[in-house]
Amino acid sequence: MRISYTFLILILISSCVEVGFKLPMPPKGKALSSVPLEIIKFYSELDSISRDSNKLTIDDFLDGKIDDKLPENSVLKYWRGNYFLNQQEDSLWNIIMISPSGRSSFEIYHLDGGNEKTLELLKNITSVEEITDDKGELELIIIDPTFKEFKKIIKSGAYEKVDIYN
Secondary structure (H helix, E strand, C coil): CCCCCCCCHHHHHHCCCEECCCCCCCCCCECCCCCCCHHHHHHHCHHHHHHHHHCCHHHHCCCCCCCCEEECCCEEECCCCCEEEEECCCEEEEEEEEEECCCCCCEEEECCCCCCCHHHHHHCCCCCCCCCCECEEEEEEEEEECCHHHHHEEEEEEEECCCCCC
């Protein structure tokens, strides 16, 4: 069974304004062909995450059917001690950061375009395209940072930790 790796995060951040990248990041990260066993093991032990129809499913881990292959629309990169899960939706990439946080545990980070502080940080680092809905409410942020700008985004604290324990 192939796991839909939008890695729990896209469920948990569904109420946020998405930040879409034009390309997978980081540009100089090492692309991995499969999900490392240490990540699979950690997430397979979680039992507080629910299933969504087409996003992420931790339940697949829990029933013992673990597959480390990435779906066609996903790229997993490793750079400077962190994993970056890139999942393509239409022509844009949603990117989460998976960071080791001690012995066999990981923390998940995402960009919330609806957070004014995050949006301001992004605007100070790279060009930002804001997409609004019919009511004029912000619904999507599109960015295309250079490698140097991406490094600044990581260092700026724009990526926010997601609490996966409900």
